[in-house]
Amino acid sequence: MATNNYPNLTRALARMGVLVLLFILLAAxxxxxxxxxxxxxxxxxxxxxxxxxxxxxxxxxxxxxxxxxxxxxxxDVRVEEKLEAMEVLSSNGLNIGMDVSVRWQPEVDRLPQLHTTYGTDYYRKLIQPELRSAVREVVGRYTPEQLYSSKRTELQGQIFERVKTGVEPRFVKVEAVLIRDVRLPEQIRVAIENKLKEEQEAERYQYTLEKERLEAERKRIEAEGEAEYQRIITQSLSSQFLRFKGIEATQLLANSPNTKTIIIGAGDDGLPVILGGQ
Known part of the structure:
Protein backbone atom coordinates (compact mmCIF):
# COMPACT_ATOMS: atom_id res chain seq x y z
CA MET A 1 0.00 0.00 0.00
CA ALA A 2 2.81 2.36 0.93
CA THR A 3 4.65 1.32 -2.20
CA ASN A 4 1.69 2.36 -4.37
CA ASN A 5 1.53 5.84 -2.74
CA TYR A 6 5.22 6.62 -3.39
CA PRO A 7 4.88 7.56 -7.09
CA ASN A 8 1.90 9.76 -6.29
CA LEU A 9 3.89 11.57 -3.63
CA THR A 10 6.75 12.09 -6.06
CA ARG A 11 4.44 13.55 -8.68
CA ALA A 12 2.87 15.83 -6.08
CA LEU A 13 6.26 17.10 -4.99
CA ALA A 14 7.26 17.69 -8.60
CA ARG A 15 4.10 19.69 -9.27
CA MET A 16 4.70 21.69 -6.10
CA GLY A 17 8.25 22.40 -7.19
CA VAL A 18 7.03 23.67 -10.54
CA LEU A 19 4.49 25.88 -8.83
CA VAL A 20 7.16 27.24 -6.51
CA LEU A 21 9.42 28.04 -9.46
CA LEU A 22 6.56 29.76 -11.28
CA PHE A 23 5.79 31.73 -8.15
CA ILE A 24 9.43 32.80 -7.80
CA LEU A 25 9.54 33.77 -11.48
CA LEU A 26 6.34 35.80 -11.23
CA ALA A 27 7.59 37.45 -8.04
CA ALA A 28 10.86 38.32 -9.75
CA ASP A 76 23.20 59.92 -19.84
CA VAL A 77 23.30 61.08 -23.47
CA ARG A 78 22.54 64.76 -22.86
CA VAL A 79 25.17 67.49 -23.18
CA GLU A 80 27.35 67.49 -20.06
CA GLU A 81 29.94 69.94 -18.76
CA LYS A 82 32.61 69.59 -16.13
CA LEU A 83 35.11 72.05 -14.64
CA GLU A 84 38.74 71.09 -14.09
CA ALA A 85 41.01 73.08 -11.76
CA MET A 86 44.62 72.63 -12.86
CA GLU A 87 48.17 73.75 -12.12
CA VAL A 88 50.36 73.99 -15.25
CA LEU A 89 53.70 75.51 -16.25
CA SER A 90 54.13 78.42 -18.67
CA SER A 91 56.89 78.63 -21.28
CA ASN A 92 59.26 80.24 -18.76
CA GLY A 93 58.56 77.68 -16.04
CA LEU A 94 56.16 79.67 -13.84
CA ASN A 95 53.29 77.88 -12.15
CA ILE A 96 49.91 78.93 -13.58
CA GLY A 97 46.54 78.07 -12.05
CA MET A 98 43.70 77.52 -14.51
CA ASP A 99 40.02 76.62 -14.41
CA VAL A 100 39.03 74.93 -17.66
CA SER A 101 35.62 73.43 -18.48
CA VAL A 102 34.84 70.89 -21.19
CA ARG A 103 31.42 70.29 -22.74
CA TRP A 104 30.67 66.97 -24.41
CA GLN A 105 27.98 64.50 -25.47
CA PRO A 106 28.29 60.74 -26.16
CA GLU A 107 27.31 59.53 -29.61
CA VAL A 108 24.08 57.58 -29.08
CA ASP A 109 24.43 55.26 -32.07
CA ARG A 110 27.94 54.26 -30.91
CA LEU A 111 27.09 53.86 -27.26
CA PRO A 112 27.75 50.08 -27.19
CA GLN A 113 31.29 50.65 -28.49
CA LEU A 114 31.84 53.32 -25.85
CA HIS A 115 30.59 50.91 -23.20
CA THR A 116 32.86 48.04 -24.22
CA THR A 117 35.88 50.34 -24.58
CA TYR A 118 35.60 52.68 -21.57
CA GLY A 119 32.41 51.91 -19.66
CA THR A 120 30.21 54.30 -17.72
CA ASP A 121 33.29 56.02 -16.23
CA TYR A 122 34.41 57.16 -19.67
CA TYR A 123 34.92 60.80 -18.55
CA ARG A 124 37.68 59.83 -16.11
CA LYS A 125 39.26 57.35 -18.52
CA LEU A 126 38.99 59.32 -21.78
CA ILE A 127 37.96 62.97 -21.61
CA GLN A 128 39.75 64.09 -18.45
CA PRO A 129 43.21 62.75 -19.46
CA GLU A 130 42.91 64.30 -22.94
CA LEU A 131 41.85 67.65 -21.48
CA ARG A 132 44.65 67.77 -18.93
CA SER A 133 47.25 66.72 -21.49
CA ALA A 134 46.04 69.35 -23.99
CA VAL A 135 46.08 72.15 -21.42
CA ARG A 136 49.62 71.33 -20.29
CA GLU A 137 50.89 71.03 -23.84
CA VAL A 138 49.33 74.25 -25.14
CA VAL A 139 49.93 76.44 -22.08
CA GLY A 140 53.60 75.45 -22.13
CA ARG A 141 54.00 77.46 -25.36
CA TYR A 142 52.97 80.81 -23.82
CA THR A 143 54.32 83.30 -21.31
CA PRO A 144 52.24 84.36 -18.28
CA GLU A 145 51.64 87.77 -19.88
CA GLN A 146 50.17 86.16 -23.00
CA LEU A 147 47.98 83.86 -20.95
CA TYR A 148 46.71 86.74 -18.81
CA SER A 149 45.80 89.10 -21.61
CA SER A 150 45.98 88.91 -25.38
CA LYS A 151 46.36 85.20 -26.12
CA ARG A 152 43.52 83.69 -24.08
CA THR A 153 41.14 83.24 -27.03
CA GLU A 154 43.89 81.74 -29.16
CA LEU A 155 44.89 79.44 -26.28
CA GLN A 156 41.30 78.29 -25.79
CA GLY A 157 40.92 77.45 -29.47
CA GLN A 158 44.11 75.40 -29.55
CA ILE A 159 43.11 73.39 -26.47
CA PHE A 160 39.69 72.70 -27.98
CA GLU A 161 41.17 71.42 -31.24
CA ARG A 162 43.64 69.24 -29.35
CA VAL A 163 40.92 67.68 -27.14
CA LYS A 164 38.56 67.24 -30.09
CA THR A 165 41.22 65.39 -32.09
CA GLY A 166 41.92 63.04 -29.18
CA VAL A 167 38.34 62.32 -28.08
CA GLU A 168 35.97 62.39 -31.06
CA PRO A 169 37.32 59.25 -32.80
CA ARG A 170 36.41 57.42 -29.55
CA PHE A 171 32.61 57.75 -29.65
CA VAL A 172 32.25 61.13 -27.85
CA LYS A 173 31.53 64.52 -29.42
CA VAL A 174 33.33 67.50 -27.84
CA GLU A 175 31.31 70.72 -28.15
CA ALA A 176 33.51 73.29 -26.38
CA VAL A 177 36.50 73.90 -24.15
CA LEU A 178 36.32 77.13 -22.13
CA ILE A 179 38.97 78.85 -20.02
CA ARG A 180 37.09 80.10 -16.98
CA ASP A 181 39.98 81.60 -15.02
CA VAL A 182 43.75 82.12 -15.12
CA ARG A 183 45.55 82.55 -11.80
CA LEU A 184 49.08 83.95 -11.74
CA PRO A 185 51.44 84.47 -8.79
CA GLU A 186 50.58 87.81 -7.20
CA GLN A 187 53.87 89.55 -8.01
CA ILE A 188 53.66 88.42 -11.66
CA ARG A 189 50.07 89.58 -11.97
CA VAL A 190 50.87 93.02 -10.53
CA ALA A 191 53.89 93.40 -12.81
CA ILE A 192 51.83 92.49 -15.88
CA GLU A 193 49.05 94.90 -14.95
CA ASN A 194 51.57 97.72 -14.44
CA LYS A 195 53.19 96.99 -17.77
CA LEU A 196 49.84 96.96 -19.54
CA LYS A 197 48.96 100.27 -17.90
CA GLU A 198 52.24 101.83 -19.06
CA GLU A 199 51.66 100.57 -22.60
CA GLN A 200 48.18 102.09 -22.61
CA GLU A 201 49.59 105.43 -21.43
CA ALA A 202 52.25 105.33 -24.14
CA GLU A 203 49.62 104.56 -26.78
CA ARG A 204 47.47 107.44 -25.53
CA TYR A 205 50.47 109.80 -25.70
CA GLN A 206 51.28 108.69 -29.24
CA TYR A 207 47.66 109.23 -30.21
CA THR A 208 47.75 112.78 -28.80
CA LEU A 209 50.97 113.58 -30.69
CA GLU A 210 49.56 112.21 -33.92
CA LYS A 211 46.36 114.20 -33.46
CA GLU A 212 48.31 117.43 -32.92
CA ARG A 213 50.54 116.71 -35.93
CA LEU A 214 47.51 116.19 -38.16
CA GLU A 215 45.93 119.42 -36.87
CA ALA A 216 49.14 121.37 -37.60
CA GLU A 217 49.25 119.85 -41.07
CA ARG A 218 45.64 120.85 -41.66
CA LYS A 219 46.35 124.46 -40.65
CA ARG A 220 49.44 124.60 -42.86
CA ILE A 221 47.48 123.37 -45.87
CA GLU A 222 44.69 125.80 -45.08
CA ALA A 223 47.15 128.73 -44.87
CA GLU A 224 48.78 127.72 -48.15
CA GLY A 225 45.37 127.54 -49.78
CA GLU A 226 44.44 131.01 -48.53
CA ALA A 227 47.72 132.45 -49.81
CA GLU A 228 47.18 130.82 -53.19
CA TYR A 229 43.66 132.26 -53.32
CA GLN A 230 44.95 135.77 -52.58
CA ARG A 231 47.61 135.40 -55.27
CA ILE A 232 45.04 134.35 -57.85
CA ILE A 233 42.74 137.26 -56.94
CA THR A 234 45.61 139.77 -57.12
CA GLN A 235 46.68 138.51 -60.52
CA SER A 236 43.09 138.76 -61.75
CA LEU A 237 42.74 142.51 -60.93
CA SER A 238 43.95 143.90 -64.27
CA SER A 239 43.14 147.51 -65.38
CA GLN A 240 40.69 146.20 -67.98
CA PHE A 241 38.86 144.15 -65.34
CA LEU A 242 38.67 147.11 -62.94
CA ARG A 243 37.38 149.42 -65.73
CA PHE A 244 34.67 146.86 -66.58
CA LYS A 245 33.58 146.58 -62.94
CA GLY A 246 33.48 150.43 -62.67
CA ILE A 247 31.17 150.70 -65.68
CA GLU A 248 29.00 147.93 -64.27
CA ALA A 249 28.73 149.73 -60.92
CA THR A 250 27.86 153.06 -62.68
CA GLN A 251 25.01 151.37 -64.56
CA LEU A 252 23.62 149.92 -61.35
CA LEU A 253 23.72 153.37 -59.68
CA ALA A 254 22.10 155.06 -62.66
CA ASN A 255 19.18 152.66 -62.49
CA SER A 256 18.81 153.16 -58.72
CA PRO A 257 15.80 155.31 -57.54
CA ASN A 258 18.00 157.17 -55.05
CA THR A 259 18.84 160.88 -55.71
CA LYS A 260 22.37 161.36 -56.96
CA THR A 261 24.53 163.17 -59.45
CA ILE A 262 26.68 161.14 -61.78
CA ILE A 263 29.62 162.80 -63.50
CA ILE A 264 31.34 160.59 -65.99
CA GLY A 265 34.84 161.47 -66.90
CA ALA A 266 38.12 159.80 -67.57
CA GLY A 267 40.52 159.96 -64.70
CA ASP A 268 44.08 158.74 -64.69
CA ASP A 269 42.92 155.19 -64.23
CA GLY A 270 40.12 155.53 -66.82
CA LEU A 271 37.34 154.88 -64.25
CA PRO A 272 34.12 156.97 -63.99
CA VAL A 273 33.93 159.73 -61.34
CA ILE A 274 30.87 159.25 -59.14
CA LEU A 275 29.69 162.04 -56.82
CA GLY A 276 26.87 161.71 -54.32
CA GLY A 277 24.00 164.15 -53.79
CA GLN A 278 25.88 166.31 -51.31
Whole structure:
Protein backbone atom coordinates (compact mmCIF):
# COMPACT_ATOMS: atom_id res chain seq x y z
CA MET A 1 0.00 0.00 0.00
CA ALA A 2 2.81 2.36 0.93
CA THR A 3 4.65 1.32 -2.20
CA ASN A 4 1.69 2.36 -4.37
CA ASN A 5 1.53 5.84 -2.74
CA TYR A 6 5.22 6.62 -3.39
CA PRO A 7 4.88 7.56 -7.09
CA ASN A 8 1.90 9.76 -6.29
CA LEU A 9 3.89 11.57 -3.63
CA THR A 10 6.75 12.09 -6.06
CA ARG A 11 4.44 13.55 -8.68
CA ALA A 12 2.87 15.83 -6.08
CA LEU A 13 6.26 17.10 -4.99
CA ALA A 14 7.26 17.69 -8.60
CA ARG A 15 4.10 19.69 -9.27
CA MET A 16 4.70 21.69 -6.10
CA GLY A 17 8.25 22.40 -7.19
CA VAL A 18 7.03 23.67 -10.54
CA LEU A 19 4.49 25.88 -8.83
CA VAL A 20 7.16 27.24 -6.51
CA LEU A 21 9.42 28.04 -9.46
CA LEU A 22 6.56 29.76 -11.28
CA PHE A 23 5.79 31.73 -8.15
CA ILE A 24 9.43 32.80 -7.80
CA LEU A 25 9.54 33.77 -11.48
CA LEU A 26 6.34 35.80 -11.23
CA ALA A 27 7.59 37.45 -8.04
CA ALA A 28 10.86 38.32 -9.75
CA UNK A 29 8.98 39.84 -12.69
CA UNK A 30 6.75 41.78 -10.30
CA UNK A 31 9.87 43.00 -8.51
CA UNK A 32 11.18 44.50 -11.75
CA UNK A 33 14.29 42.38 -12.38
CA UNK A 34 13.05 41.76 -15.95
CA UNK A 35 12.22 45.40 -16.67
CA UNK A 36 14.43 48.46 -16.86
CA UNK A 37 13.18 52.03 -17.06
CA UNK A 38 15.34 54.36 -19.15
CA UNK A 39 14.72 57.94 -18.15
CA UNK A 40 14.57 61.17 -20.12
CA UNK A 41 17.89 62.06 -21.74
CA UNK A 42 19.20 58.53 -21.28
CA UNK A 43 19.95 55.56 -23.51
CA UNK A 44 20.71 51.94 -22.69
CA UNK A 45 23.17 49.26 -23.74
CA UNK A 46 22.16 45.60 -23.57
CA UNK A 47 24.44 43.07 -21.88
CA UNK A 48 23.68 39.34 -21.67
CA UNK A 49 25.61 36.79 -19.63
CA UNK A 50 25.28 34.46 -22.61
CA UNK A 51 26.14 36.77 -25.48
CA UNK A 52 27.93 39.78 -23.99
CA UNK A 53 27.26 43.36 -25.12
CA UNK A 54 24.91 43.89 -28.05
CA UNK A 55 26.95 46.13 -30.36
CA UNK A 56 24.15 46.65 -32.86
CA UNK A 57 21.37 48.02 -30.69
CA UNK A 58 20.87 51.00 -28.39
CA UNK A 59 17.74 51.27 -26.24
CA UNK A 60 15.84 54.54 -26.03
CA UNK A 61 13.73 56.11 -23.31
CA UNK A 62 10.90 54.23 -21.62
CA UNK A 63 10.22 50.82 -20.08
CA UNK A 64 12.33 47.98 -21.48
CA UNK A 65 11.34 44.34 -20.83
CA UNK A 66 14.10 41.74 -20.97
CA UNK A 67 15.09 38.29 -19.82
CA UNK A 68 16.46 37.83 -16.28
CA UNK A 69 19.96 37.10 -17.63
CA UNK A 70 19.99 40.39 -19.55
CA UNK A 71 21.12 43.67 -18.04
CA UNK A 72 20.43 47.14 -19.47
CA UNK A 73 23.23 49.65 -18.64
CA UNK A 74 21.97 53.22 -18.70
CA UNK A 75 23.96 56.21 -20.00
CA ASP A 76 23.20 59.92 -19.84
CA VAL A 77 23.30 61.08 -23.47
CA ARG A 78 22.54 64.76 -22.86
CA VAL A 79 25.17 67.49 -23.18
CA GLU A 80 27.35 67.49 -20.06
CA GLU A 81 29.94 69.94 -18.76
CA LYS A 82 32.61 69.59 -16.13
CA LEU A 83 35.11 72.05 -14.64
CA GLU A 84 38.74 71.09 -14.09
CA ALA A 85 41.01 73.08 -11.76
CA MET A 86 44.62 72.63 -12.86
CA GLU A 87 48.17 73.75 -12.12
CA VAL A 88 50.36 73.99 -15.25
CA LEU A 89 53.70 75.51 -16.25
CA SER A 90 54.13 78.42 -18.67
CA SER A 91 56.89 78.63 -21.28
CA ASN A 92 59.26 80.24 -18.76
CA GLY A 93 58.56 77.68 -16.04
CA LEU A 94 56.16 79.67 -13.84
CA ASN A 95 53.29 77.88 -12.15
CA ILE A 96 49.91 78.93 -13.58
CA GLY A 97 46.54 78.07 -12.05
CA MET A 98 43.70 77.52 -14.51
CA ASP A 99 40.02 76.62 -14.41
CA VAL A 100 39.03 74.93 -17.66
CA SER A 101 35.62 73.43 -18.48
CA VAL A 102 34.84 70.89 -21.19
CA ARG A 103 31.42 70.29 -22.74
CA TRP A 104 30.67 66.97 -24.41
CA GLN A 105 27.98 64.50 -25.47
CA PRO A 106 28.29 60.74 -26.16
CA GLU A 107 27.31 59.53 -29.61
CA VAL A 108 24.08 57.58 -29.08
CA ASP A 109 24.43 55.26 -32.07
CA ARG A 110 27.94 54.26 -30.91
CA LEU A 111 27.09 53.86 -27.26
CA PRO A 112 27.75 50.08 -27.19
CA GLN A 113 31.29 50.65 -28.49
CA LEU A 114 31.84 53.32 -25.85
CA HIS A 115 30.59 50.91 -23.20
CA THR A 116 32.86 48.04 -24.22
CA THR A 117 35.88 50.34 -24.58
CA TYR A 118 35.60 52.68 -21.57
CA GLY A 119 32.41 51.91 -19.66
CA THR A 120 30.21 54.30 -17.72
CA ASP A 121 33.29 56.02 -16.23
CA TYR A 122 34.41 57.16 -19.67
CA TYR A 123 34.92 60.80 -18.55
CA ARG A 124 37.68 59.83 -16.11
CA LYS A 125 39.26 57.35 -18.52
CA LEU A 126 38.99 59.32 -21.78
CA ILE A 127 37.96 62.97 -21.61
CA GLN A 128 39.75 64.09 -18.45
CA PRO A 129 43.21 62.75 -19.46
CA GLU A 130 42.91 64.30 -22.94
CA LEU A 131 41.85 67.65 -21.48
CA ARG A 132 44.65 67.77 -18.93
CA SER A 133 47.25 66.72 -21.49
CA ALA A 134 46.04 69.35 -23.99
CA VAL A 135 46.08 72.15 -21.42
CA ARG A 136 49.62 71.33 -20.29
CA GLU A 137 50.89 71.03 -23.84
CA VAL A 138 49.33 74.25 -25.14
CA VAL A 139 49.93 76.44 -22.08
CA GLY A 140 53.60 75.45 -22.13
CA ARG A 141 54.00 77.46 -25.36
CA TYR A 142 52.97 80.81 -23.82
CA THR A 143 54.32 83.30 -21.31
CA PRO A 144 52.24 84.36 -18.28
CA GLU A 145 51.64 87.77 -19.88
CA GLN A 146 50.17 86.16 -23.00
CA LEU A 147 47.98 83.86 -20.95
CA TYR A 148 46.71 86.74 -18.81
CA SER A 149 45.80 89.10 -21.61
CA SER A 150 45.98 88.91 -25.38
CA LYS A 151 46.36 85.20 -26.12
CA ARG A 152 43.52 83.69 -24.08
CA THR A 153 41.14 83.24 -27.03
CA GLU A 154 43.89 81.74 -29.16
CA LEU A 155 44.89 79.44 -26.28
CA GLN A 156 41.30 78.29 -25.79
CA GLY A 157 40.92 77.45 -29.47
CA GLN A 158 44.11 75.40 -29.55
CA ILE A 159 43.11 73.39 -26.47
CA PHE A 160 39.69 72.70 -27.98
CA GLU A 161 41.17 71.42 -31.24
CA ARG A 162 43.64 69.24 -29.35
CA VAL A 163 40.92 67.68 -27.14
CA LYS A 164 38.56 67.24 -30.09
CA THR A 165 41.22 65.39 -32.09
CA GLY A 166 41.92 63.04 -29.18
CA VAL A 167 38.34 62.32 -28.08
CA GLU A 168 35.97 62.39 -31.06
CA PRO A 169 37.32 59.25 -32.80
CA ARG A 170 36.41 57.42 -29.55
CA PHE A 171 32.61 57.75 -29.65
CA VAL A 172 32.25 61.13 -27.85
CA LYS A 173 31.53 64.52 -29.42
CA VAL A 174 33.33 67.50 -27.84
CA GLU A 175 31.31 70.72 -28.15
CA ALA A 176 33.51 73.29 -26.38
CA VAL A 177 36.50 73.90 -24.15
CA LEU A 178 36.32 77.13 -22.13
CA ILE A 179 38.97 78.85 -20.02
CA ARG A 180 37.09 80.10 -16.98
CA ASP A 181 39.98 81.60 -15.02
CA VAL A 182 43.75 82.12 -15.12
CA ARG A 183 45.55 82.55 -11.80
CA LEU A 184 49.08 83.95 -11.74
CA PRO A 185 51.44 84.47 -8.79
CA GLU A 186 50.58 87.81 -7.20
CA GLN A 187 53.87 89.55 -8.01
CA ILE A 188 53.66 88.42 -11.66
CA ARG A 189 50.07 89.58 -11.97
CA VAL A 190 50.87 93.02 -10.53
CA ALA A 191 53.89 93.40 -12.81
CA ILE A 192 51.83 92.49 -15.88
CA GLU A 193 49.05 94.90 -14.95
CA ASN A 194 51.57 97.72 -14.44
CA LYS A 195 53.19 96.99 -17.77
CA LEU A 196 49.84 96.96 -19.54
CA LYS A 197 48.96 100.27 -17.90
CA GLU A 198 52.24 101.83 -19.06
CA GLU A 199 51.66 100.57 -22.60
CA GLN A 200 48.18 102.09 -22.61
CA GLU A 201 49.59 105.43 -21.43
CA ALA A 202 52.25 105.33 -24.14
CA GLU A 203 49.62 104.56 -26.78
CA ARG A 204 47.47 107.44 -25.53
CA TYR A 205 50.47 109.80 -25.70
CA GLN A 206 51.28 108.69 -29.24
CA TYR A 207 47.66 109.23 -30.21
CA THR A 208 47.75 112.78 -28.80
CA LEU A 209 50.97 113.58 -30.69
CA GLU A 210 49.56 112.21 -33.92
CA LYS A 211 46.36 114.20 -33.46
CA GLU A 212 48.31 117.43 -32.92
CA ARG A 213 50.54 116.71 -35.93
CA LEU A 214 47.51 116.19 -38.16
CA GLU A 215 45.93 119.42 -36.87
CA ALA A 216 49.14 121.37 -37.60
CA GLU A 217 49.25 119.85 -41.07
CA ARG A 218 45.64 120.85 -41.66
CA LYS A 219 46.35 124.46 -40.65
CA ARG A 220 49.44 124.60 -42.86
CA ILE A 221 47.48 123.37 -45.87
CA GLU A 222 44.69 125.80 -45.08
CA ALA A 223 47.15 128.73 -44.87
CA GLU A 224 48.78 127.72 -48.15
CA GLY A 225 45.37 127.54 -49.78
CA GLU A 226 44.44 131.01 -48.53
CA ALA A 227 47.72 132.45 -49.81
CA GLU A 228 47.18 130.82 -53.19
CA TYR A 229 43.66 132.26 -53.32
CA GLN A 230 44.95 135.77 -52.58
CA ARG A 231 47.61 135.40 -55.27
CA ILE A 232 45.04 134.35 -57.85
CA ILE A 233 42.74 137.26 -56.94
CA THR A 234 45.61 139.77 -57.12
CA GLN A 235 46.68 138.51 -60.52
CA SER A 236 43.09 138.76 -61.75
CA LEU A 237 42.74 142.51 -60.93
CA SER A 238 43.95 143.90 -64.27
CA SER A 239 43.14 147.51 -65.38
CA GLN A 240 40.69 146.20 -67.98
CA PHE A 241 38.86 144.15 -65.34
CA LEU A 242 38.67 147.11 -62.94
CA ARG A 243 37.38 149.42 -65.73
CA PHE A 244 34.67 146.86 -66.58
CA LYS A 245 33.58 146.58 -62.94
CA GLY A 246 33.48 150.43 -62.67
CA ILE A 247 31.17 150.70 -65.68
CA GLU A 248 29.00 147.93 -64.27
CA ALA A 249 28.73 149.73 -60.92
CA THR A 250 27.86 153.06 -62.68
CA GLN A 251 25.01 151.37 -64.56
CA LEU A 252 23.62 149.92 -61.35
CA LEU A 253 23.72 153.37 -59.68
CA ALA A 254 22.10 155.06 -62.66
CA ASN A 255 19.18 152.66 -62.49
CA SER A 256 18.81 153.16 -58.72
CA PRO A 257 15.80 155.31 -57.54
CA ASN A 258 18.00 157.17 -55.05
CA THR A 259 18.84 160.88 -55.71
CA LYS A 260 22.37 161.36 -56.96
CA THR A 261 24.53 163.17 -59.45
CA ILE A 262 26.68 161.14 -61.78
CA ILE A 263 29.62 162.80 -63.50
CA ILE A 264 31.34 160.59 -65.99
CA GLY A 265 34.84 161.47 -66.90
CA ALA A 266 38.12 159.80 -67.57
CA GLY A 267 40.52 159.96 -64.70
CA ASP A 268 44.08 158.74 -64.69
CA ASP A 269 42.92 155.19 -64.23
CA GLY A 270 40.12 155.53 -66.82
CA LEU A 271 37.34 154.88 -64.25
CA PRO A 272 34.12 156.97 -63.99
CA VAL A 273 33.93 159.73 -61.34
CA ILE A 274 30.87 159.25 -59.14
CA LEU A 275 29.69 162.04 -56.82
CA GLY A 276 26.87 161.71 -54.32
CA GLY A 277 24.00 164.15 -53.79
CA GLN A 278 25.88 166.31 -51.31
Missing amino acids: MAGGCMTTTIGSGQAGVKYSIFGGTDLNQTFGEGLQVHAPWVDIIRY
